[in-house]
Amino acid sequence: MSVGTPAIVRFSGVTKSFATRSGEVRAVDGVTLDIHQGEIFGVIGYSGAGKSTLVRLINALEIASSGTIEVDGRTITGLSEGSLRSVRAGIGMIFQQFNLLTSRTVAGNVAYALEVAGWSRARRTARVAELLEFVGIAEKARQYPGQLSGGQKQRVGIARALATNPRILLADEATSALDPDTTQDVLALLKKVNHDLGITVVVITHEMDVVKSICDRVAVMERGTVVELGDVYSVFANPRHRATRRFVESSIKDRPTSDVLERLRHRHPGRLITVSVHEDGTSGGRITDVLAEHRVQGTIIFGGISEVTERPFGSLTWELEGAAADVERAVVRLQGYTRVVDLGTAEHPLVDPDLDPGTGSTPSDGQDGGQDGGTAELAALTTDAENAAQVGGLSFFGGHLNPFAPFRRGNR
Numbered sequence: 001m002s003v004g005t006p007a008i009v010r011f012s013g014v015t016k017s018f019a020t021r022s023g024e025v026r027a028v029d030g031v032t033l034d035i036h037q038g039e040i041f042g043v044i045g046y047s048g049a050g051k052s053t054l055v056r057l058i059n060a061l062e063i064a065s066s067g068t069i070e071v072d073g074r075t076i077t078g079l080s081e082g083s084l085r086s087v088r089a090g091i092g093m094i095f096q097q098f099n100l101l102t103s104r105t106v107a108g109n110v111a112y113a114l115e116v117a118g119w120s121r122a123r124r125t126a127r128v129a130e131l132l133e134f135v136g137i138a139e140k141a142r143q144y145p146g147q148l149s150g151g152q153k154q155r156v157g158i159a160r161a162l163a164t165n166p167r168i169l170l171a172d173e174a175t176s177a178l179d180p181d182t183t184q185d186v187l188a189l190l191k192k193v194n195h196d197l198g199i200t201v202v203v204i205t206h207e208m209d210v211v212k213s214i215c216d217r218v219a220v221m222e223r224g225t226v227v228e229l230g231d232v233y234s235v236f237a238n239p240r241h242r243a244t245r246r247f248v249e250s251s252i253k254d255r256p257t258s259d260v261l262e263r264l265r266h267r268h269p270g271r272l273i274t275v276s277v278h279e280d281g282t283s284g285g286r287i288t289d290v291l292a293e294h295r296v297q298g299t300i301i302f303g304g305i306s307e308v309t310e311r312p313f314g315s316l317t318w319e320l321e322g323a324a325a326d327v328e329r330a331v332v333r334l335q336g337y338t339r340v341v342d343l344g345t346a347e348h349p350l351v352d353p354d355l356d357p358g359t360g361s362t363p364s365d366g367q368d369g370g371q372d373g374g375t376a377e378l379a380a381l382t383t384d385a386e387n388a389a390q391v392g393g394l395s396f397f398g399g400h401l402n403p404f405a406p407f408r409r410g411n412r
Ligand SMILES: Nc1ncnc2c1ncn2[C@@H]1O[C@H](COP(=O)(O)OP(=O)(O)OP(=O)(O)O)[C@@H](O)[C@H]1O
Pocket: 018, 019, 020, 025, 026, 027, 045, 046, 047, 048, 049, 050, 051, 052, 053, 054, 206
């Protein structure tokens, strides 16, 4: 939906600084990006990255120190407070803590924005009923926020934000205070807002699952800058910045953590590699073909494939066995298709650079997995596999799944 559509928000070299007692803080530092009309755009980053400030610049709750911001074709930087009011009228916002008026009923909270905008009582009543119906809490109209669950409060927040027919909805950590099930309900509602009403939604989050669930594109922020920007599948499939890789890993959990890897090495002392499985890369079938071609036996010992934006995504960690030269050739061949992270052997382990920051290795594309030391592992392939108990793996040989192999001891 977003590709080729015009920008509804455009940041050009935008910086926002705050003067603090300990000096100037650049909350947003030279950001240039477009948010496309009709998309769900995610802004992800760790605490203090500048996400909230970036998004508050859109509705002029913060004023840029330098650079230009356009909203709906209008340059908002430099506008008077009076003119900014009309810009803000086209933008709704929801918050982590809901920010409802506790002394007003649900209907009263939603009506408030309309009262401020000067709507007549009759129009307000009709609009409030319509909005509460849309967000699914019509029966709560007369209750007070204190009588509602977190998810219901956020529905009120969404109804209130939509009251005056905004073109853009800003959601600042809107699901961070909610449990996982309620989070999914609220995300589904945001998707409905986007799909049914054509409203551009900008989602601030520190959870990659939120991005994975609803966003079309995502910007990853660190120290006030956008370190990565792209459509969600590409960013998941090919994260270039370390922060992005850590966010992806936190959401997908398809790769062994250092603790898990240590346990795996006890059971599988041979050469371990983690192979990415993407729609546009290597499929599971292709991996088994490559291994068979090189007379290498592979056992899947960890991994998972799920969906990102309705397309397959994940990785599989394999233990490879065979003649050292064959294994090496198979690994090189796989690296030609997809991202391969070489984890070495029990005797000569290599770390996964994405999971162990500070190793100095910064993989940047599909060819980064070999790393140094790949050939150093060859000797380790002579490890007597019979000493290792195979538990919980799936073995492939000659391209065929051998489901019994994992449960036999010393069968390799
Ligand atoms: N009004 C302010 N005055 C001074 N410093 C500020 C102000 N607002 C934000 N900052 C600083 O700017 C930086 C970015 O803050 P911001 O709230 O935008 O980050 P964030 O990514 O949204 O973080 P969080 O997820 O914790 O809300 C932080 O160092 C913060 O302390």
